[in-house]
Amino acid sequence: MKVREMHDVYTGALNSPYCVELISTEEGVDALESDWNRLSACAESPNVFMTYSWFRTWLRRLICDDGRGQLLPNLLLIRQKEAVVGIAPLVRRIVTRPGFRRQKLEFATHHSDYNELVVGKDVRALTHAVMDYLASSARDWDLVDLKEMRDDGNRIADMEAAAASAKLPYRLFWEEDKCLYMPINAPWSTTRKEKHLRFARRACVGLEERAGEGFRVRVTGQPQLEKGLLDRIIAVESQKRIDGLPLPPIIGKYREVFQSLFDVLGPQGALIIVLVEKNEELVAWRFLYRCGTKLWDYMTAYDYAYSALSPGTVLICAAIDYGFSHGCDEFDFLRGMDTYKLRWTHEFRRNRRMILWNSRWLSKLFAASYVRHRVPVSQEDHSHL
Secondary structure (H helix, E strand, O other): OOEOHHHOEEOOOOOOOEEEEEEOOHHHHHOOHHHHHHHHHOOOOOOHHHOHHHHHHHHHHHHHHHOOOOEEEOEEEEEEOOEEEEEEOEEEEEEEEOOEEEEEEEEOOOOOOOEOOOEEOOHHHHHHHHHHHHHHOHHHOOEEEEEEEOOOOOHHHHHHHHHHHOOOOEEEEEEEEEEEEEEOOOOHHHHOOOHHHHHHHHHHHHHHOOHHHOEEEEEEOOHHHOOOHHHHHHHHHOOOEEOOEEOOOOOOOOHHHHHHHHHHHHHHOOEEEEEEEEOOEEEEEEEEEEEOOEEEEEEEEEOHHHHHHOHHHHHHHHHHHHHHHOOOOEEEEEEOOOHHHHOOOOOEEEEEEEEEOOOOHHHHHHHHHHHHOOOOOOOOOEEEO
């Protein structure tokens, strides 16, 4: 095993074909666009939250918010010979308090519903390469906190095996929020006949009866082509309520992030917007990502003045119809057990969270604090201490 100064390149464990390189500058991240897009395009389970566009756009904004001295790229680039074969999209968050300074490695943003440790084909081998690197560079970090990890296939088991092999202590938790989902196996005209969806049928009929007033539902798979659409979406979002109380805006707060996602994901067909309009007035919208054959329901809002029409329900009906006609087989509500989601389905997935630490006493202290305040929500919690 050879590690260069500052741990910028790690040649891997004995007989490993991989070399791991630390990318810690924004310029270094920019140079990876082509390779990253190539790896994402080959993913067995596409994930918009693991793409270059998502990472780079959020990184740029969060560095501005937190300051360049507090948040830095900590991306791990995995090479086999000279070819880039994997990427671990992490950041380094530096927290300074009187008397201590903590360096934590984590995923870039909590706005991602599904995270994965590596982007690449041979996930098991790449995961071992990343864990070996983390072990070799343990004096450069205090804690690794990996939140909202989806377990498609054997990703979590691979991470546990790799951490144990690298002799990194860790603890694994269930995340509290569940991700509800339902199959798309028929057009809405057929799906609406299911007994438990009577509420949705009523909502659609109610809106159809008011078509003469200018109400319509439509779907756009190229939102970047509609001038002013993002501003219209933000205007409706500002009226969003939960139990009658206004909610802080997300798209309005991060307008440049979502404009960038419009511009990049829109032409790829990965961003779908479902709209309810009354003539030229935007009444409601749903913001969906298409990941392979899955529709991910990321965000929604409606004008509170039209709440009696159940526009959010109507939007889901239109999304199901769009998904079926475009070859999608699943509608994923993503994180959260909101009451309206439970009217549609009770099927759910649960993400995992992994906390890793090292042998230094300060790292153990930080880990103990994190673990102590995160009681496992299931007896199925696994630990390796």
